[in-house]
Structure formats: structure tokens, C-alpha cells
Amino acid sequence: MVDVRLEPMTEDQYKPWRVEAEAHYASSVAASGRSARDAARVAADTYAQLLPDESATPGHHFWYARDGDRRVGFLWVKVTDDTAFVYNVAVEAEVRRRGYGRAIMLAAERWCREHKLIRIGLHVFAHNTGARALYERLGFTETGRNMAKDL
Template sequence: MVTLRLEPMTEEQFRRYRQGAEADYAENVAASGAMALPEAREKARTDYDRLLPDGLGTAGHHLWAAYDGAVEVGMVWLHVEEKSDGRHAFGYDFEVRPELRRQGYGRAVIQAAEELCREWGVVSIGLNVFGFNQAARALYEQMGFEVTSVQMRKRL
């Protein structure tokens, strides 16, 4: 079993992350069929601007780099908020470097995030996954995540 260490992202890591993540998100939105790539790129930019207006300093948002020893293998982005039934987290991103996928790092990234959330008294972690991302969906389900809603569409 892989055990990872989470460290707060540096500004340089955040700059690299945001550039790549924004592009990946746009491609996934387009691949889902929700909109064409030009509109998806604009959506990605505005979503990231809205969610992280102060970058790493945005209140309630926590971004970490994940390390296996000295090797940076991925990252975690969580938003934590207090609700009437306790503290809840939403995982905006759990990422593993492409060349390191299918080696147990995805599971380890999520486990590290879960451990941190438990330390903070978080009672649940939510996330969103694109329907076509079967590998991620399977991993999340294996790790105990349950479907809470489904968005569907029919092309005419």
C-alpha cells in the first residue's frame, strides 16, 4: 500500500496546477457533450476565477501537493464548510500525474485527503465525476463513495 504525504501547494505549484487543470476541465466538459470546446474553455476560466478568487488564499479552500518520498505524484483540492449537521468537504480535484496512474496513487491521494479531513472533524467528502470517466468512477465506488445525484441528457 502506498502512503503519501500532503504538503500545502506553493505559489509556483498552484500556477502550474491551475494552468493544466483549467485546460483538462475544459476538455472534460467538452468530452461530456455539455458544450463545445471554445465555450468549455470560457466556462473553465470563469469557474476557476469564481471558486478561487484569491488563489491559494481563498477562504475554505485547501490545495496540497501529494508526495511519495521526494517525488511529487499528485494533488488534492478540498473545500471545507460548516453546515447544520457538521463539517463537510467537497473534493474539487484529486489528481495523479498521468505517467504515475494505475500504480495505486489515486487511492493513496484520496486516503491521505480522508485522513486529513478526519483530523479536521469533517463528516463527509463529496465530489463530482464525469459520467464517461469509468476508471475514476470505479475507484470512487471501491472507496465507498455513493452516487447522490445523476445529471442526464439526450441528444436529439
């Protein structure tokens, strides 16, 4: 079983991460049926709304996940009252399918418990079956479902 430590992002690390994360979100939106152009606009608008003060936006926490000296992924969480919401979690492509997604989520749970939070939530795109299966194995349950119909 792998284990990771969460290392807070510096401002210099946040800036390139933000560009990459927004692009990845746009590709997930596109994979859900939006045009690439529309998906890019949705991603830009979403990130601007969620992070008006970038990494200094109150309640938001950004970490790189490390296994020893190696960066293996990242995590973005927002805390509201006694609840955490995972806005983004990812494993670096070259180390996927080795247990790091699970390790990052377990590290997130530890951090939440240390901060006396009582619930952790997240959103997963329907097409991301691997992530959905991981979250279910970790005990997450579905609390809602978005649906769409092309016209």
C-alpha cells in the same frame, strides 16, 4: 500498497497548477459533449467563480501528493462547516494505475478526520469510468445525477 503525504502548495506552485487544472477541466467538459471553445469558457468561468482570491480563497486547500521525494499527484478540497468537497484530484500520467489515486483519496480522508469533518463529497464526470470505479470501491455513493440532451 502505496502511501502518500499531502504537501501544501506554495503560491509559486499554485500558479502553474491552476493553469494546468483549468485546462484539464476544460477537456473534461469537452468530453461531456461541449465544444472545445465552449468548454474553455465554462472552465474559465467556473474557476473564476470558485477561486475569486486564487489560492487565498477562504476554505480552499491545495496539496501536491508525494511518495518520498516524487510528486505523484495533487488534491484540491474545499471545506464548508463540517464537510469537505474534492474539487480536483489527479495522478501524474507516468504513475497512473499504481494505486496513487486510492492513496491520495485515503490521505484526503485522513486529513478530513484530523480536522473533525464528518463527510467528504466529490463530482465525477460520467465518462471517467476509472475514477468512478475507484470512488465506489472507497465507499462513495451516488447522491445525484446530472443529465443532458443535445438539441
